Amino acid sequence: MRTNFTLILFLFITFAGYAQKDQIKDAQSQFKNGNLKGALTILEKSEYLIVNAEYEDQSDFYDLKADVFRGLADKNIETAANLTAAVGAYKELIRAETLSGKLKYIVKARDGIKQIKDDFQTSASKDLKADKYADAARKMYSLYEVDKTDTINLYLSTSYFMTVKDYDSALKNYKELQSINYTGVGMEYYAVNKKSNVEEFFSSPIDRDTYVKAGSHEKPRNVRATSKKTEIYRNLAYIYSEKGNLNAAENLYKQMIVFNPKFIEPYLDLAYLNLDKKKELSDKMSVLGTSPSDMETYDKLKVQMDADVKEAISYLEKANAIEPKNEKVSDLLLKLYRSMDLIVEYNALKARI
Template sequence: MKSKYVTLVSALLISVATFAQKDQIKAAEKALKGGNTQEAITILQGAESLISNAPDAEKAQYYFIKGNAYLDLANKKMEEGKNLSLAAKSYQDLLAAEKASGKSKYSTQATASIIEIKGKLINSAIADTKADKTIEGAGKLYDAYMLDKKDTINLYYAASTYVNGKDYITALKLYEELKTLNYSGKGTSYLATSKLTGQEDLYNTAKERDLAIKLGTHEKPKTEVIPSKRGEIYKNIALILVDQGKKDEAKKAISDARKANPEDVSLTLAEANLYLETKDFETYKKLVAEVLEKSPNDVNLIFNLGVLSANAKNAVEAEKYYKRVMEIDPNYVNAYINLAALKLEDEKVIIDEMNKLGNSEKDMKRYAVLKTKRENLFKSTIPYLQKAHELDPTNIDVAKTLLNVYSALEMPEYKALKVKVKEMEAATKK
């Protein structure tokens, strides 16, 4: 009799606990509907220790209310990033509970909320990076990826943002995950300009884009090839490893990547960059030659070779690559900008020498020679700066650089460009 009595008491305790958690869930739901979100969360936290033993249907209801409560706080901008993540976790627990039960009372709403949260996380991450809260933004991008692992672009953006925030340890972890997934990012963008906003909108397919054109809401359809990001991913893995003093691991990482993706030229370029960083110039030159052999007219690759050469302080090679880009694509604006910048780097050497000169006859003669040399340097940049300004008239840095050149040479074009630069500056302050 005694053992039966104990069993009966245990059953009674479980029953009482079940009723208690049901009451708590109902109380939390009522508080949430009444606008008392924080109260609802407090009530749910009180039931948390009991929920693991609850039936799946009750678990689903618990997680649904919990997700709604945290999402409500996030929508009110109260610790937005943290509460968005907590809401997403609750909805994911809900989906797991309903999958286990074979019922889907809340799953449709939860899935819609997860999509909403994903968008909010991405927008919040963009706002964070603009506000110099880079690490917070990177974390939100990673949370967005965790909500939808099929959308691997968010994992790539999270890794890149961690690099920008100088959290190389976390960035390396995410890049390794991208490497495991063999992520490429290669694809096609389908764009069209909205007649209402004047901005370019992105479409998933050409069919969707063409329908918007047909309906008359958009114009100027454009299709852009998105190049593989493997080169950048492996380059960053290698550079982080080099920064950690693991040069051999870095070289192996790039080498393995190339073996796995022999047709991906961007990986050869990344390997060239690695050997440039480690000052192995002979291997660098060999790899550059290999890149050019595979893609002799790929302007993006040739431009990148120009950048690599400029970083290696090989101005002659860099100029050759930039001019080759201009030959292939006369509208490749960055080639003009970089070549002008490359030439202007020599001005500092001239100015430093001019500043060291005295007032002797010999020094004055040398000063005149250097002054002419500086003027000729400026003149050599004008065609490239003018072309860059023509191709990208909204680029204020190009306009200001050209303005400074006109001023130094006392050219009549200075006045008109000065007015335009002031207008551009005023527009950026609005």
């Protein structure tokens, strides 16, 4: 019985190997004839066979798959998605050849990955110069997907989405930045483009130095970047606030105070947040009638509204203690003191400024 099972398994593996080779040949034929979608369909249907194939067959399979994806991208068919998929195929090829020790396409694969990264970077730079921030944001995210060790590309993508107020895309990116605990601390690399005379950012010293050696860039410099954690939290809180999720925004502002208690902006943001709550309550109060039940509701809302104003005042007082000469804080604090008839506090602050 065991002998029969071994024979069956051997025959299955042998058949699968022949089937895999035939599928690759069929896909290659479709590719050479320009039928890229047909080639991709064959490859995707036969991919389950590749797991147990010999490394040499895996290498042929992923090389062809990368060529198909790049061919689709060259025809402007879902360019970013297909280039990203091509990089995925190249990485599988490199893995297979590294394990086998038979290096057939590995140089081509590494060059292909570098070329795709350069293409994304160049295209995004052109978009930025043309103020096409949304396009640049999508390309920087694709660049991040190609190489997730370059986390600054995810951060830049998020920043560009914020510029065009695409808060849904920015929110998705910010959550990813949080999940990888991105801080932005490290070194940033710059060089001046000789043609445009504009200083450009590079994600690595190798990329920057390559352009400098090629003669297209000059004046390379390195800048030690400070933490972007406060900026990330503040923008994320702003998005939540814009979407009406005030509780989520409030929690983020409070977290900012914990890791940077001397930064006054989250105190101001929390004050504004409580004033937004006050406005919502005020709007509800304005439509109430004079019935006993409405009057009771009015009184309850008034108590809550006053509590929101007092909480806003408490945050502004903390901000004022940090920066006593900040006019924005002082002016708003004076207005709220006056609205709550806090005469002693109003006069004391007025005397100090």
